[in-house]
């Protein structure tokens with residue numbers, strides 16, 4: 001085994017010698033940039049896989065009646081679609097960003113625990129291989145929804161539940177190790193002089209997200225374990241006949257689940273807070289209030305979980321408590337939206353693709369936030385719960401929120417990653433096609449939900465037919481638009497206009513002080529931090 | 532953090548251990564998945580063998596990986612900052628373990644204070660009690676479940692009390708071992724550390740005896756005996772698994788001590804294992820109070 005001590009006077013060319021070629025480079029790598037790249041590609045492949053499942057879902061829902069798939073298979077599709085998008089696409093994509101950018105942004109030579117970093121990544125493809133393989137099993141894939149409520153996932157589950165449980169365990173291990181690595185890197189590897197309040201907001205949001213992950217992924221591991229023993233070993237956690245309670249499942253799941261949705265949005269806040277100042281050519285408005293807002297969102301996220309459970313018949317005090325706490329989160333979230341707008345205010349703005357995605361993020365995420373507020377009203381939620389209104393809500397926050405921020409970040413840093421500029425007009429095509437189709441896809445879902453169309457069904461009453469047709473058309477268009485992004489990335493890797501060290505004149509941060517593409521090892525010597 | 536330390540941060544270049552570990556986890560998951568799913572089927576599955584292969588591979592991986600790290604550490608490649616990374620990593624790992632137990636304790640408290648009383652008709656659940664299981668009486672420990680399964684309570688005196696004393700003592704001996712190491716007193720270090728391991732092993736042995744007792748005809752306390760048996764075995768079981776892991780860590784550390792590793796200032800692995808041991812101990816105390824006594 002070769003070893004490699006980072007010395008003060010060593011040159012990057014020297015380190016490049018250690019870069020193995022071929023498959024071994026990727027299998028054995030301990031380099032944060034390699035691992036970041038792996039995460040990002042893996043996330044994109046999973047995104048296309050989960051997207052393909054969604055296309056089948058929308059094809060089935062194009063018309064009322066059963067056309068293409070059996071109801072049970074339909075349930076398998078929605079379940080695996082959700083699991084893949086949450087655990088396979090959004091979360092790994094953010095971890096990819098963390099790997100690539102955090103060491104460069106804080107002036108560190110690499111992540112703090114490089115070998116563990118490799119392990120965190122490489123167990124993921126195996127986990128998803130197991131999950132996807134359940135489609136080919138006799139029993140079929142899991143069919144109880146991505147939230148796997150008991151007793152659907154216990155008493156009434158099919159034969160692949162054990163594989164689902166162990167796949168989730170591996171995903172959890174991966175996330176926990178990834179998060180520990182991020183926390184330790186940020187706490188321990190900042191360049192001298194980079195105090196916490198000088199860290200880029202991007203780093204802050206990942207820092208807080210990593211804490212959330214370490215705190216709640218073990219809870220997820222716990223709840224799938226209970227589900228496993230209830231299903232296969234006769235325990236009674238979620239079985240009322242034995243003194244347990246199916247509602248207990250929902251409490252534990254959402255104690256994980258609500259922080260989990262913030263795990264998927266806080267990094268998005270960080271990315272957007274990096275990009276908007278760059279293209280407004282101003283400093284981020286209210287940096288420290290952003291830090292505090294992010295922290296308070298994270299803290300509050302632990303005491304709002306039961307807003308997913310208003311209709312389970314909780315005691316009145318519970319309904320009220322969780323309603324008010326949920327609405328409280330709107331305050332720090334509002335602070336953020338205000339700060340983004342204030343950053344743009346009177347800036348000399350330009351509208352390259354990363355900025356377009358960021359602005360769309362601010363507007364559309366806010367729409368998702370508003371529908372969230374509507375859902376947070378207990379009496380209103382009695383009507384909206386389990387309808388397409390909820391589906392509309394979380395797709396606005398997750399697709400036009402998290403996913404759009406990932407696109408924004410990808411366009412923003414592609415020049416740094418590849419050394420080439422991406423094709424701006426293709427990027428704009430990607431943006432506008434996505435923007436129009438995504439709203440066609442998700443906006444009518446609000447109306448469907450308000451009119452009472454339940455979620456997770458393969459067929460629906462005739463009065464929902466028109467909206468569903470448009471939703472499906474939007475869905476296919478959105479799916480196709482993502483292929484433009486694939487084309488942009490491949491073109492960008494292969495060539496294009498050479499990118500300077502700092503292609504965006506308003507951008508700030510240490511990553512722009514090194515060449516594009518970023519050398520294999522950056523900051524073997526810690527950079528000097530200016531005030 | 533001085534500049535000097537920063538510059539010597541050791542970044543290992545390539546390693547094949549993680550991918551070996553990934554394959555091992557894959558085998559474990561597939562093996563366990565198949566094993567569990569075929570438990571009740573006639574033919575049985577091939578899962579057990581895959582599971583075994585996975586475990587062998589992961590032991591091989593841990594051995595190789597840790598040997599690497601130990602060699603690097605012994606050859607002085609690690610700086611103070613590096614040591615900090617390991618320490619922080621271990622602390623956050625223990626924190627994640629705390630959260631794992633929190634899920635199970637949460638289930639226990641929920642059952643005790645909410646779901647069992649509700650089944651008995653408490654609060655606004657009078658109809659649940661009257662319609663579903665009119666005979667059901669809500670008490671804790673729940674010795675007769677709503678569907679009529681009966682069991683008995685595991686008392687806190689006897690074995691559990693002895694086990695509590697054993698574990699508490701072992702925490703003290705672990706601490707004494709640490710003090711001995713700090714004073715560079717190798718002989719006492721070996722004695723205290725060896726004693727800690729011994730106490731851990733006796734604890735595990737008594738735990739097995741207690742389980743056999745629970746599964747006997749007279750006690751009829753099974754995993755399937757409703758929520759009481761469920762929480763009893765799951766909490767003590769996961770705790771026992773962690774004690775096993777902790778004991779293995781201590782044994783590895785002991786072997787390293789015998790080989791002359793660790794100095795008063797460089798003993799991360801030793802401290803990590805002893806932190807873990809204290810953590811396992813604290814979990815037991817909470818468990819003893821809420822599972823056995825009250």
Ligand code: HEM
Pocket residue numbers: 147261262264265307308326327329330333368369370371372373375376377381384385386390393394397398401402
């Ligand atoms: C702005 C503040 C937000 C509020 C007040 C809010 C509120 C809610 C409420 C009350 C529900 C439950 C609806 C029901 O099932 O009846 C819900 C569902 C959901 N929210 Fe939010 N939310 C907010 C932001 C977010 C964000 C940022 C994300 C993710 C990035 C998110 C993801 C989800 C998901 C995935 C569900 C559905 C879970 C399911 O049942 O499958 N929400 N939200």
Ligand SMILES: [Cu+2]
Pocket residue numbers: 257258261304305307308
């Ligand atoms: Cu929520």
